Amino acid sequence: MPWLDWLSLFVRWFHVIAGIAWIGASFYFIWLDNSLETPPEWKKQKGIKGDLWAVHGGGFYEVGKYAYGPEVMPKTLHWFKWEAYSTWMSGFALLIIVYYFAASAYLIDPAVMNLTEGEAIGRGLGLLAGGVLLYELACRSPLANYPKVFALALTALLVVASYLATHWFSGRGAYIHVGALIGSIMVANVWLNIMPAQRKMVDAVAAKQPVDPAWGAGAKLRSVHNNYLTLPILFIMISNHYPMTYQHPQNWLVLVAIMALSAWIRHFFNLRHVGKFSPAVLISGMLGLLAVALWVSWPKAPVAVTTVASPSPSSLSTLDKQVHTLVQTHCIGCHAANPTDEVFKVAPLGVKFDSWEQISRQGRQLVNRTTVTRDMPFLNKTNMTEEERAIIAAWGKEKGF
Ligand code: HEC
Numbered sequence: 001m002p003w004l005d006w007l008s009l010f011v012r013w014f015h016v017i018a019g020i021a022w023i024g025a026s027f028y029f030i031w032l033d034n035s036l037e038t039p040p041e042w043k044k045q046k047g048i049k050g051d052l053w054a055v056h057g058g059g060f061y062e063v064g065k066y067a068y069g070p071e072v073m074p075k076t077l078h079w080f081k082w083e084a085y086s087t088w089m090s091g092f093a094l095l096i097i098v099y100y101f102a103a104s105a106y107l108i109d110p111a112v113m114n115l116t117e118g119e120a121i122g123r124g125l126g127l128l129a130g131g132v133l134l135y136e137l138a139c140r141s142p143l144a145n146y147p148k149v150f151a152l153a154l155t156a157l158l159v160v161a162s163y164l165a166t167h168w169f170s171g172r173g174a175y176i177h178v179g180a181l182i183g184s185i186m187v188a189n190v191w192l193n194i195m196p197a198q199r200k201m202v203d204a205v206a207a208k209q210p211v212d213p214a215w216g217a218g219a220k221l222r223s224v225h226n227n228y229l230t231l232p233i234l235f236i237m238i239s240n241h242y243p244m245t246y247q248h249p250q251n252w253l254v255l256v257a258i259m260a261l262s263a264w265i266r267h268f269f270n271l272r273h274v275g276k277f278s279p280a281v282l283i284s285g286m287l288g289l290l291a292v293a294l295w296v297s298w299p300k301a302p303v304a305v306t307t308v309a310s311p312s313p314s315s316l317s318t319l320d321k322q323v324h325t326l327v328q329t330h331c332i333g334c335h336a337a338n339p340t341d342e343v344f345k346v347a348p349l350g351v352k353f354d355s356w357e358q359i360s361r362q363g364r365q366l367v368n369r370t371t372v373t374r375d376m377p378f379l380n381k382t383n384m385t386e387e388e389r390a391i392i393a394a395w396g397k398e399k400g401f
Contacts, residue, residue, distance in 0.1 A: 002368075002372060004097065004101060005368075005373075007097055008094065008097050008098055011090055011093050011094050011097060012090075012094055014086075014090050015087065015090035015091050015093075015094055018083060018086040018087040018090055019087045019091075019237070021083040021087075022083035022084050022087045023230055023234070025080050025083055026226070026227070026230065027230075029080075030227065030270075030273060031273065032052070032063060032065075033065070033273075034273035034274060035052050035273075036049075036050025036051060036052055036065055037050060037051060037052055038050065039051040039064060043064060046071075047066050047067055047068060047069075047070070047071070048064040048065065048066055048067075049065055049066065049067040050064070050065045051063060051064040051065070068205075068210070068211040069201060069202075069204070069205035069211055070205065073202065073205055073206045077202065079195075079198070081190060081191075081195055084186070084187050084190040084191075085187065085190075085191070087183070087187070088183060088184065088187040091180065091183055092180070095124075095176065095180055099124070099173055099176060100121050100124070102364065102365070103117040103120050103121055104117055104361050104362075105361060105362045105364065105365050106170065106172060106173055107120045107121070107124065107169050107170060107173035108120050108169070108170060108173075108361075109169065109170035109171070109173075109350075110357065110361075112166075112167065112168065112169065112170065113167065113168050113169075115168070120168070120169065120173075123168050123169075124169070124173075124177055127161060127164065127165060127168075127177055127181060128177070128180055128181050128184055131157060131161050131181040131184070131185070132181070132184050132185055132188050134157060135154070135157060135185050135188070136188065136192070138150065138153055138154075138157075139193075139221070139222065144218075144221060147221060147224070150221070151228075154225065155260065158178065158181075158182070158256070158259060159252075159256050161177075161178055161181055162174070162178050162252040162255045162256050162259075163252045165177045165178055165252075166251050166252040166255070167252075170350060171243070171245075171246030171247050171248075171251050171350050172240055172246050172349070172350050174246065174251065174252075174255075175236050175239050175240070175245070175246045175251075175255060176236065176240070178236060178255060179233055179236030179237060179239075182229050182232060182233045182236070183233055185225070185229070186225075186226045186229055186233070189222035189223070189225065189226055190226075193218060193219050193222045194219045194222060194223060197215045197216060197218060197219040198219070200212075200215050201215055201216070227266065227270065228263045228266050228267070229263070230266065231262035231263060231265060231266045232258070232259035232262050232263055235258055235259070235262055236255075236259075239255075240349070243346045243347060243348060243349060243350050244296055244297055244345075244346050245258070245296065246350065247346050247347065247350055248296055254292065254296055257288070257292050258289065258292060261285050261288040261289050261292070262285070262289075264281065264284070264285045264288070265281070265282060265285035265286070267281055268281040268282040268285065312324040312325065312356070313356050316356065319391070319394065319395050319398060320356075320395070322391050322395075323359070323391065323392060323395045324356060324359065326384075326388055326391065326392060327353045327359055327366070329382065330377045330382040330384050330388070331353050331366075331376070331377060331382075332353050332354065333381075333382065334347065334348055334377075334378065335347050335348065335351045335352050335353045336352055336353065336354050337352055337354055344378075348378070351365070353366075360399075363395075363396070363399055363401055364396075364401040366392070367392055367393065367395070367396030367401045368401075370384065370389055370392050371389050371392055371393040371396065374389070
């Protein structure tokens with residue numbers, strides 16, 4: 001379905017742009033806060049508690065941060081909320097376009113759990129809604145008064161989510177659901193907490209009322225969570241290109257380890273921004289990631305079972321059998337549980353064609369990549385001929401793909 005590919009391209013493109021704007025603005029403001037200096041006396045009298053100078057794009061900028069608020073509300077005030085909202089909306093649309101429209105190919109892996117499309121989508125949405133709800137309840141409970149204990153609870157929530165997702169869905173589908181959960185938590189923080197707190201501050205300043213510092217405090221905890229979640233979520237967004245992570249037998253543990261280590265590395269930058277240089281944090285985080293890489297990809301003794309062509313199931317039609325044989329000849333060198341290709345040691349994008357069941361479940365993608373986009377077999381390494389592609393096209397037509 002080429003139109004779905006185009007839709008996916010445009011929405012993904014937008015999603016990346018919005019995400020860069022969101023996380024970029026967030027990184028910029030953290031940097032800003034941590035780089036402010038004591039302003040001169042005349043600025044202090046205006047209520048400015050910190051200022052800084054910067055040069056960028058051919059101009060000088062002077063930024064000041066008020067201890068409470070300006071005397072008069074400026075006509076234009078920039079909020080920075082649509083970056084977050086549009087990232088979430090486009091991300092959710094993409095989840096539906098890629099994983100829910102083609103759930104049987106991307107979300108369901110019968111070797112993990114044999115779900116119907118409806119069941120898989122239901123579990124996916126349930127995981128997201130349940131996770132955000134639990135997080136919100138925890139934030140509103142006394143747990144929020146103990147930030148370190150809360151951090152442990154949040155970690156536990158993500159561990160459970162990773163474990164459940166990887167035991168329900170395909171590796172890719174599981175990782176993206178954990179990413180979607182983190183993204184939803186981050187946006188809920190902006191929408192339900194950070195924005196309302198800012199609105200109260202703005203209203204108070206406009207009405208010339210004092211600003212209650214407590215409004216900012218609740219929003220602060222959420223902001224800290226969002227800050228630590230940025231590196232893990234960015235890893236998950238690119239993880240789809242690295243099947244050695246989500247295809248690993250303990251893929252949930254790989255995910256948890258990389259999330260925890262990247263949040264730990266974020267901690268190094270947070271410390272550095274407040275003037276504490278702790279190389280031990282950065283180095284231990286990097287060594288940890290190296291250890292994960294060694295654990296995941298340590299060369300194993302050669303697997304005795306090489307992928308051998310299996311006979312076509314006898315129940316198949318002649319055309320089915322022809323396609324089955326073509327896939328055996330042209331695809332399973334790479335797309336198998338144990339690929340024999342010298343470069344691709346793990347099935348690319350988790351796409352495996354070992355059994356007829358797998359072939360027919362991913363039939364739409366199979367036909368698309370061999371006869372429409374024609375980028376498979378990869379670099380036409382196995383020299384698939386036009387006649388062979390025509391057979392696959394005929395099969396796709398017969399099946400209605
Ligand atoms: C030499 C290795 C190799 C061979 C042989 C090969 N592929 Fe691929 N395949 C890849 C790689 C690498 C990717 C990932 C490309 C990317 O990241 O977009 C891929 C991706 C795919 C995808 C995309 C999945 C997705 O989610 O977008 C499909 C479908 C696919 N291959 C089908 C086939 C079919 C059908 C054949 C046989 C006709 C085949 N491949 C042969 C290496 C191979």
